Amino acid sequence: MKRRAFLTRAGGAALAAPLLLRPAGSAAAAPQPRGREAAYYEKLPDQKVVCRLCPHQCQVADLERGTCGVRENRGGTYYTLVYGQPCAVHVDPVEKKPLFHYYPGSQAYSLATAGCNFTCRFCQNWEISQRRPEQVRWIDMPPADVVRRARAGGCRLVAHTYGEPVIFFEYMRDCAALGREQGVPNVMISNGFIEKAPMRELCRHLGAVKIDLKAFTETFYAEQCGGRLKPVLDTLLTVRAEGTWLEVVVLLIPGLNDGREEIERMCRWLVRELGRDVPLHFSRFVPTFMMKNIPPTPPATLHGARRIAMDAGVRFCYVGNLLSDAEHTFCPACGKVLLRRLMYSVENAGLKDGRCRFCGEEIPGVFS
Template sequence: MIIESILFNKLENKKVKCNVCNHRCKIAENKQGFCLTRNNLNGKLYSCNYALISSQAIDPIEKKPLYHFLPGSLTYSLGGFGCNMRCLNCQNYIISQNIDKHNESIEILPEKVVKNAINANCQSIAWTYNEPTMYLEYVLETALISHENGLKNIYVSNGYMSDESLNLLLPQIDAFNIDLKSMSNEFYINNCKATLEPILNNLKNIYEHKNHLEITNLLIGGYNDSYELIKSLTDFIADELGKDVPLHFSRFFPYYKMSHVPPTEISKLEIAKEIAIESGLNNIYLGNVPFKQNTKCPNCGELLIERDGYNIKNMNMITGGKCGICHKELNFAE
């Protein structure tokens, strides 16, 4: 379905400037932007993937990953087409970068999305798999309806949306997981075709607006796993966001244009966790590893949540967002 974009400026000679993400593409008539989902048709910008779904699933919320938001609940996960990055290691490149497969999509209108989530006993809708900013209008419309029906909205993103997009999203999105790939601008340029600073600014904006926030950092051996880069990332979270913001270090596996790079050594993730502890972070998790990731009270050490993969085995001693033993305020949204 094609609808007119909500964020663009008209320019001379029927060109348009897209304001959905930080590329801010200037698009000539009958051309499309970097994301391959925004087209200039007769001097107006249109979203060409509204309500077109490539993937849908009922997931544990921990799979997003969100460990401190509605723990133990199910979320209705949706993905579409397109992306505003070109990550060399993209796990979903077929739907994010090769999007000439719309004939394989299905159309699900916002009202149906909400109905599907409710029927599946989900407490939330998660926008994931590809970059959700590419279907901004669809997310916003669905989020309004989902809130009216008591559902929460989750946004799993690379964080490269424009200020205008984020300001529209903040009142509608209850929880964000932002993929902070590196503290190196060079890494973003070479590996993702993007830049770092807008992402850091968006993270600070999300945190200041008190939306629930968790951060994922995929560690790739030899690319973004040096002590200096990890320490810069964990210090940024501690100093600019908050020491209770959950951080997920995730293990890289070879894929797409980085199939020659070996899997990240688990010892590297354990070192990263120690660096995060050194920075004072309280909630650090390792992803894509074969051992459990439990949550303990950062103050008294009480086991709060025992996990087995994405499944919760036991959830204890959390009362009203506080530790049941020492009564420390915890960064949990229930």
């Protein structure tokens, strides 16, 4: 594909983003979110509950909400307030998630509700993730509508993304189960901060999972995200063990998580525990939300991290949010370009039936 064609396709993808629902203009324009009984919680005495969905394990008194802000105790019954109520709906290339080895070049019907169980100071989608359901304008879209709209829009898959899908677990699970029945696989783009049992349940329905590994220190998770590293690593192991397609993204932030020793430890762990074939993406940080005082990640840092990963044995490592050859998929055996990318466009340069057409090397992923 020529450069001009590349750019045309990339521009088309950007223009295709049709709908980002803004915060409500008035109470009348923002109907109160409905409630639907949540999964994964236990009732406690005195009408309290403890949430078992994510490792926060919030104990929630009557009328209160968990850290996520979207699950509420009403008289001793725990409710999700966002079931079937997305506040953001787009059609995106799957490369934007990013998922590079899962139906490359396809469109993903992408949605999110309000809320998140983290408080990342660098969140790109904080206007969704850090708000409560009543602070956004949402639309009524039950799972059947999600799958129907995805098919009608020519989308190969549905992506639960932008905010944090863990906190709309029930909605995602039901969309994924229905999508699987109807040939529209669902993918989860997540921080991975979820308990093992709900993650395993999701894996029965999801086609792929992308986990943001925020850093490789507990300090970073505590200070920058309001979370913990260990449960995220456990989730990576769970997804891998369940056999669901998995990719990992690391956003490198200058001075906070981009040290050579930390990246080396991370890559060694990934290779040892997940194997060499899980694609790893290093993404470029850009200042936002509560982290506007740190400059964007230098390209050299990203390419250096990629080199560390490849040296550690990672076979597919990419650099994101930055135009470079490190977006392409190379055959790990012969080194030829198999999938050539520019922004969110992709050209098949040498992949055939999941193998390198030059040397026959099998390329892990879901390609057709």
